[in-house]
Amino acid sequence: MWRTAWTGRVDRYGVPALVVAAALLRLPFLGAPLSSDEGGFLMVGGQWSPGTSLYGDYWVDRPPLLITIYQLADLLGGGIALRLIGIVAVGVSVVLAAGVGRLAAPADRRAPLVAAAAAAIFLTSPLYGAREVDGELLAVPFLLAGMLAVLSATSGHGGPRAWALAGLAAVAAVSIKQNMFDVGVAVAAAVGWMLWNRHWRAAGVAAAAFAAGAAVMLGTVLGWAALHGTTVPGLWDAVVKFRAAAARVIASSATGTNEFRAQGLVAAFLLSGALGILLVAVLPSLRRRNGRHVLLDHPDHPHADLVVLAAAVAAWEAFSVIAGGSYWLHYLIGTVPGLVLVAAVSIRYRPGRLRLTGNVLAYAAVLAVAGTAVVAPVVGDPTPSTQVGDFLERRADPGDTGVVAFGYATLLHDAGLSSPYPHLWSLPVRVRDPELARLTRILRGPDAPTWVVVMGDSTTTWGVDGTTADEAIDERYRQVRVIDDWHVYHLDEGR
Structure with missing residues (x-):
């Protein structure tokens, strides 16, 4: 029973x-x-x-x-x-x-x-x-x-x-x-x-x-x-x-x-x-x-x-x-x-x-x-990427925009930044813009993002040739922060 x-x-x-x-x-x-x-x-x-x-x-x-x-x-x-x-x-x-x-x-x-x-x-x-x-x-x-x-x-x-x-x-x-x-x-x-x-x-x-x-x-x-x-x-x-x-x-x-x-x-x-x-x-x-x-x-x-x-x-x-x-x-x-x-x-x-x-x-x-x-106890611990996100959130002004090369759209979301570049993930970049022609046009155009974040010292990665995009960043941006392998650039309006 x-x-x-x-x-x-x-x-x-x-x-x-x-x-x-x-x-x-x-x-x-x-x-x-x-x-x-x-x-x-x-x-x-x-x-x-x-x-x-x-x-x-x-x-x-x-x-x-x-x-x-x-x-x-x-x-x-x-x-x-x-x-x-x-x-x-x-x-x-x-x-x-x-x-x-x-x-x-x-x-x-x-x-x-x-x-x-x-x-x-x-x-x-x-x-x-x-x-x-x-x-x-x-x-x-x-x-x-x-x-x-x-x-x-x-x-x-x-x-x-x-x-x-x-x-x-x-x-x-x-x-x-x-x-x-x-x-x-x-x-x-x-x-x-x-x-x-x-x-x-x-x-x-x-x-x-x-x-x-x-x-x-x-x-x-x-x-x-x-x-x-x-x-x-x-x-x-x-x-x-x-x-x-x-x-x-x-x-x-x-x-x-x-x-x-x-x-x-x-x-x-x-x-x-x-x-x-x-x-x-x-x-x-x-x-x-x-x-x-x-x-x-x-x-x-x-x-x-x-x-x-x-x-x-x-x-x-x-x-x-x-x-x-x-x-x-x-x-x-x-x-x-x-x-x-x-x-x-x-x-x-x-x-x-x-x-x-x-x-x-x-x-x-x-x-x-x-x-x-x-x-669970460690999932919220600071990482280099979350530190980059915190930096952007503190420094960004209303109306600022950003691009992360490539992926890690959470950095933009948490900082309240929109992106003038349509690809928020790396795989679409590799398939649809592998030579970064579109990104380069945006970087050199009137809608250039206020902030650019790059993992490493170049936008080149597997399946992507970042030569022209790197040149555009050198021409119009200045590096303002390096956190681990993350490089943060800000648009220099005077350049």
Whole structure:
């Protein structure tokens, strides 16, 4: 009786407790310095209106729903508001993950808690770069909502409405980060399975309803972007064509730093416990019933086997991380929906592995808590870049502008400086202005920035020839401060 009562309390309060725990693990970073991405996107979102570039006066290779979220954060106050939005995104993701577990393994009352735990742990683990509120984190709730819709449809309960909701969620996620196409992959796997088993009508209904939902969301996002002056051809160039060009530049010009980050990414994935979740699910990859391997639901059922869906989603997420090119830790956040789905499906097909899955999650939770305890006290410590930001904030006058060569837009955001140069990140510079022709024109023109910050003694870096830009800086600017490897220049009106 005692065990039954305890199990009932866990079932009832377990998921809310995980939501609270995940929020508490993120609270220490509420007022921490913004990352380069966070500061840059807040700058873009805060001024998004018809302007001279893709998003107002700035250009970035990201879809419009991401900029909309940052626009909202800026309206609500900036950095702290953004971090609170991140906490909400994590909490919603944990609840949705519990729903995924419930539908993926309806016969096991422990599945929702396991799936929710996987989301809570990996969305707060420092090994996953979870401190940042970036595109991957903000897309996860939409991905899990889409997975929930797909599972509802494949269970035979949701019908066309569930497939349409999956379409809405799929486009919403892609409109935050263009490679977050997990829901579309799951739907493609489901429809492919139906076609393979000659369930033509079911496949047609699923594809049509999904397409209808996707079209509604796509039209809404593009319409919202158009109201702000962002065009469809401009978005296509930014979120599709640019990524192909960027991959070529990274492959041909990137230094050993990328390889180092790639090694760190692999190490983080291995140490975090994520690999353990996958191994529990696939080793051994089959269970036996009456001497036969059982992987698929009954072939006469018109809905796809969940193993197929989970495998397709996990494979897509692995590809997305590898294809990202720059190998930042927060790329790993994009694997969370797949881990949730794999854990839940594993319980459905291998309930005997639940204890092992629990042990892996307990290990991952200890690492997440310990990592947060180590990182949180030092995350606000002064660094050379934050000292540069403090210097600019103290010295800048109202109406001043600035350029950072290259990236680190947080320095400008924190100092309240806008930029006359549309590229706030280094990769767009390397792809769209590698010889700094546009930057040089700005430096020599009437809209020259008041402040120029350069990491190192030249704007030349991998993939960038800074010869002409360096000459323009020498002609019109004087160096006013050097902090570590950062050089700060001020426009000399008399030169």
